[in-house]
Amino acid sequence: DGGITQSPKYLFRKEGQNVTLSCEQNLNHDAMYWYRQDPGQGLRLIYYSQIVNDFQKGDIAEGYSVSREKKESFPLTVTSAQKNPTAFYLCASKADRDSVYSNQPQHFGDGTRLSIL
Amino acid sequence: SQQGEEDPQALSIQEGENATMNCSYKTSINNLQWYRQNSGRGLVHLILIRSNEREKHSGRLRVTLDTSKKSSSLLITASRAADTASYFCATDSPTGGSYIPTFGRGTSLIVHP
Numbered sequence: 001d002g003g004i005t006q007s008p009k010y011l012f013r014k015e016g017q018n019v020t021l022s023c024e025q026n027l028n029h030d031a032m033y034w035y036r037q038d039p040g041q042g043l044r045l046i047y048y049s050q051i052v053n054d055f056q057k058g059d060i061a062e063g064y065s066v067s068r069e070k071k072e073s074f075p076l077t078v079t080s081a082q083k084n085p086t087a088f089y090l091c092a093s094k095a096d097r098d099s100v101y102s103n104q105p106q107h108f109g110d111g112t113r114l115s116i117l
Numbered sequence: 118s119q120q121g122e123e124d125p126q127a128l129s130i131q132e133g134e135n136a137t138m139n140c141s142y143k144t145s146i147n148n149l150q151w152y153r154q155n156s157g158r159g160l161v162h163l164i165l166i167r168s169n170e171r172e173k174h175s176g177r178l179r180v181t182l183d184t185s186k187k188s189s190s191l192l193i194t195a196s197r198a199a200d201t202a203s204y205f206c207a208t209d210s211p212t213g214g215s216y217i218p219t220f221g222r223g224t225s226l227i228v229h230p
Contacts, residue, residue: 004159035220042205042222043160050215058217090159094218103148103167106207106218108159 002027006091006109012117013078013085021076021112023091031094032074033106036060036087043090049074078114088113121149121206121221129227136193138224140206141186147209147216149182151191154203154223163191163204198230 004025013019025032031050035043045058049068063082068074074093078085092106124139140149148167152160164180166173166189173180179192193200203223209216 006159033218040222043220045217045219048217056215088157092160103165103209105150105162105165106152106160107162108152110159111157113157 004091004093004107004109006089006112008112009110011112011114013114014117016080018077018079019114021078021089021091021114023074023076023109025072025074025093025107027093027095027107028071029093029095029107030071031096032068033092033094034058034064034066034074034076035090035092037090037111038087046076046089086115121208121219123204123206123221123224125224126222127225127227129229130196132196132198132228132230134196134228136196136200136226136228138191138204138226140189140191140221142189142206142208142210143187144210146184149180149189150207150209150218151178151180151189152205152207152220154205156202160205193226196226196228198228200226201228202226 007022033048034046044060046064047066049055055068065077089112091109094106095104121140121142150165151163154160166180166182177194182189203225205220205223207218207220
């Protein structure tokens with residue numbers, strides 16, 4: 001079955017440590033996204049990528065980094081510069097690039113819950 | 118920045134009743150989407166309605182869009198306990214030359230059996 005796989009489901013970070021969240025999709029989608037979800041605040045966009053080897057900052061990119069070396073993979077690194085990383089992280093993909101002609105929904109993974117040790 | 122805002126923030130109803138959630142947004146949109154999220158899981162797409170459409174149905178779901186009022190509503194008819202979840206609207210609005218989906222804070226729906 002096609003879909004998006006996020007791993008791990010739960011992750012713990014020690015102070016000063018960088019951690020990487022995995023996101024893999026086998027839907028052959030062009031666009032991929034990372035969102036952060038905190039209680040009561042909905043989803044906030046961290047980074048997005050419309051095409052391989054290209055990505056853009058979202059609303060809350062500080063303290064995070066991404067790469068898009070392969071179409072199916074969009075890993076997110078939470079760096080030590082992110083002082084409040086505890087949250088639920090969601091990865092999504094969409095069939096085509098974002099444009100005025102795009103009318104495709106996003107597909108989401110099941111998330112990674114990151115906590116501080 | 119959050120484009121869409123759902124109302125109410127929380128809704129508690131009995132099984133069999135209808136549930137109505139509203140979404141307001143600020144700028145012009147290409148389309149509006151509704152998603153559902155069960156606790157601790159990812160979001161699941163329910164319905165996408167384009168800016169030139171006014172109403173759309175899918176099973177027990179009915180979505181309306183009023184672009185003059187910049188608002189949308191999601192109606193779930195004959196609700197079931199399994200409909201208990203959070204519901205989010207998302208709009209594809211122009212952001213720096215792209216149309217990036219932006220989400221509201223969601224409506225938490227509880228359906229009592």
